[in-house]
Each structure stands twice: as structure tokens, then as C-alpha cells.
Amino acid sequence: MASSPVPRTSPSGLSRPEIGDVVVDWYATAARDLPWRRPGVDAWAVLVSEVMLQQTPVARVEPVWRAWLERWPTPADLAEATPAEVIRAWGKLGYPRRALRLREAAVAVVERHGGVVPAEVAALEALPGVGTYTARAVACFGYGQAHPVVDTNVRRVVARVLHGRAEAGTARAADLDDVLALTPTDPDRAVRFSVAAMELGALVCVAGTPRCGVCPVRDLCAWRLAGSPPDDGPPRRVQKFAGTDRQVRGRLLDVLRAAHHPVEAAGLDAVWDDAVQRSRCLDSLLTDGLVEQTADGLFTLPGS
DNA sequence: GAATCGTGGGA
DNA sequence: TTCCCAAGATT
Structure with a gap:
């Protein structure tokens, strides 16, 4: 591990790196051929992919990722772009604040790291929009370092395989x-395990109905061995969308993305009937830096 | 810890 | 049709 030594046990006292080895071997035969996993993809391209993939399906990310890197192949290139340009290039991936933060991260990479994406976890975490995951x-994926990489897929795999819980x-x-407890001891295999565990959660140990019949660790899985008990935790709240500020913000931004000239406030009235909510959302977009008001009171994407 | 922040495909 | 949810980060 490149990180500080950590006991290879989970709170439940289990240490089962052999499970990790099985998952690594499964990955060699079952992995998807995703563009950001191909040889020669640099850390900048990996960073772009990871930010785009936050809460966003792979299929939606692929074309945007390709176009983005063709246009801004290095952090220095993106650092010179305007917010309006990156918001439009982000298209409809969702959560457009990610686009602004990615641009801010590019600026930080230029200013703090000479234009090279840093390889240290601490330096990476200090970049805008870059968190623990x-x-x-x-x-790990950009620089080949062994680190525990924990996303929602991996947490689901760990919950089932290690803790015997459904969710x-x-x-x-x-x-x-917990992830370290499952990680192979060999450093090279530890690196591959990080992507392999995510892939297992994405393809087999999925939310909803897991495909245990084709799971490489079905006979080692604590949840399966316990008889696949249903989730006993509190029902997780489904996030609403219809009628929320998120929907209204999305519609407002949609108009401004399409308009290549500043728009009057009245030009935004059609997107939502509730004027109070509409106004609140426009204000929040201004606060977030996703929208800018011109000197004569019109609205537009920032820096356009 | 909980709420917030987009979007659209699939069960 | 409705509901679930997809490689999180930030406050």
C-alpha cells in the first residue's frame, strides 16, 4: 500500500484477501473495454472520467469524455477555457457544478503543480471537486498506485461479501x-483489485437484483452464506426530482446553454410557472457561478 | 449525519 | 406509468 499501514481487518474482524484474488482473476475475463481504461490514458484523462462518472452512467459519459479531451487535452488547455464553454461542453451530464469545479481543478493543477496532475492523494483531494473517492x-488508475478505492459499487460488494448485509x-x-481487508497482498494485484471490485459491483453485485448465479465469489459471500437475508436497515429515501429546484435549475440552464446571447428575465418565465421558485433557482444558479447577470440586467452563462 | 445538486434509461 | 438509481462532493 502506498498509504500508511492499516490492519488488514474490518471492524467485523474478517481478513479475507483471497476473495480479492478471485475478483481480480474474474476481472481479467469479464472487464468492459472502457476508453479511460486503455493503455496510454494519462492521469488527466482519468481525472476527467472520474469527475464525469460521479453519479452518472457510463454510457452517457463516453461521448462527452472523448469530445472534452479532444478539445482540452491537458489541464493547461482547460484552465484557459471560460465557464460558459465548459458548461456547454458538459452538455446534459447533470450536476453542472462538476464542470465548473473541473475547470477550477485544472487551474489549480497549473498553479500548484506546473500543469501536471499530482500523484499524491493529499494533493489530489485538495483539488476542487475531488474528494475521497x-x-x-x-x-490508482492514473498512476498505478495501490490504494483502497471505494465507490458505491465497492461499498455494496463489501456489505454483502464481507458483512453479510443486503445493502x-x-x-x-x-x-x-473494509476494502483493505479484501485486498490482495501483492501490490500489483491490489491495484487491479481496486478496479475489479468496482466492476463486480457494476456488472454482477448490482443494486436491485444481484446476479449471484454468475458471481465469482458466490461461495465465499457472507450474505449468500447467510441465506441472502433482506435489508434490515431503514428504507433509504428516494430522491425526488419532479417539481424540485433541481428540475427548475436544469430547465433554466438548458435555456441559457441553447441561447448564445444574454436573455431577459422574461425569456426564462416559460420554463416554470411558479415565479417564486423560478426566482429562487435563478438566484442559486447565480450564487453557484453557473449563471451571470450582465450590466444591463440580462442573464447568460458566465464569461461568454 | 442529512440535505442538496441533474438527467435519462431501464425494470 | 412510476420508481429506481448511476465511478460523489460539498455544506
């Missing part, structure tokens, strides 16, 4: 230790 993903609870710091 993304920092380790870049260090993962809220993310916690101890998740990193």
Missing part, C-alpha cells in the same frame, strides 16, 4: 479499512 481513483449503509471512513 476521486483522489484515490486517480492515484451498504451510509458511507463512512471505515469503508477504506
Whole structure:
């Protein structure tokens, strides 16, 4: 591990790196051929992919990722772009604040690291929009370092295989230790395990109905061995969308993305009937730096 | 710890 | 049709 020594045990006292070895071998035969996994993809391209993939399906990311890197092949290139340009290039991936933060991260990489994406987890975590997961993903997938990389897929795999629970609870710091308990001891295999565990969660140990029949660790899985008990935790709240500020913000931004000239406030009235909510959302977009008001009171994407 | 922040495909 | 949810980060 490149990180500080951590006991290879979970809070439940289990230490089962042999499970990790099985998952690594399965990955060699079952992995998807995703563009950001190909040889020669640098840490910048990996960082872009990781930010785009936050809460966003692979299929939606692929074309945007390709176009993005063709246009801004290095952090220095993106650092010179305007917010309006990156918001438009982000398209409809969702959560457009990610686009602004990615640009801010590019600026930080230029200013703090000479234009080279840093390889240290701490330096990566200090970049805008880069948290616990993304920092380790870049260090691991972009630089080949062994780190526990814990996303929602991995937390679900750990919950089932290691803890015998149907669903993962809220993310916690101890998740990193749980993953270490499953990680192969060989450094090279540890690196491959990080991507392999994510892939297992994405393809086999999925939310909803897991495909245990084709799972490489079905006979080692604590949840399966316990008889696949149903989730006993509190039902997790489904996030609403219809009628929320998120929907309204999305519609407002959609108009401004399409308009290549500043728009009057009245030009935004059609997107939502509730004027109070509409106004609140426009204000929040201004606060977030996703929208800018011109000197004559019109609205537009920032820096356009 | 809980709430917030987009979007659209699939069960 | 409705509901679930997809490689999180930030506050």
C-alpha cells in the first residue's frame, strides 16, 4: 500500500484477501473495454472520467469524455477555457457544478503543480471537486498506485461479501479499512483489485437484483452464506426530482446553454410557472457561478 | 449525519 | 406509468 499501514481487518474482524484474488482473476475475463481504461490514458484523462462518472452512467459519459479531451487535452488547455464553454461542453451530464469545479481543478493543477496532475492523494483531494473517492481513483488508475478505492459499487460488494448485509449503509471512513481487508497482498494485484471490485459491483453485485448465479465469489459471500437475508436497515429515501429546484435549475440552464446571447428575465418565465421558485433557482444558479447577470440586467452563462 | 445538486434509461 | 438509481462532493 502506498498509504500508511492499516490492519488488514474490518471492524467485523474478517481478513479475507483471497476473495480479492478471485475478483481480480474474474476481472481479467469479464472487464468492459472502457476508453479511460486503455493503455496510454494519462492521469488527466482519468481525472476527467472520474469527475464525469460521479453519479452518472457510463454510457452517457463516453461521448462527452472523448469530445472534452479532444478539445482540452491537458489541464493547461482547460484552465484557459471560460465557464460558459465548459458548461456547454458538459452538455446534459447533470450536476453542472462538476464542470465548473473541473475547470477550477485544472487551474489549480497549473498553479500548484506546473500543469501536471499530482500523484499524491493529499494533493489530489485538495483539488476542487475531488474528494475521497476521486483522489484515490486517480492515484490508482492514473498512476498505478495501490490504494483502497471505494465507490458505491465497492461499498455494496463489501456489505454483502464481507458483512453479510443486503445493502451498504451510509458511507463512512471505515469503508477504506473494509476494502483493505479484501485486498490482495501483492501490490500489483491490489491495484487491479481496486478496479475489479468496482466492476463486480457494476456488472454482477448490482443494486436491485444481484446476479449471484454468475458471481465469482458466490461461495465465499457472507450474505449468500447467510441465506441472502433482506435489508434490515431503514428504507433509504428516494430522491425526488419532479417539481424540485433541481428540475427548475436544469430547465433554466438548458435555456441559457441553447441561447448564445444574454436573455431577459422574461425569456426564462416559460420554463416554470411558479415565479417564486423560478426566482429562487435563478438566484442559486447565480450564487453557484453557473449563471451571470450582465450590466444591463440580462442573464447568460458566465464569461461568454 | 442529512440535505442538496441533474438527467435519462431501464425494470 | 412510476420508481429506481448511476465511478460523489460539498455544506
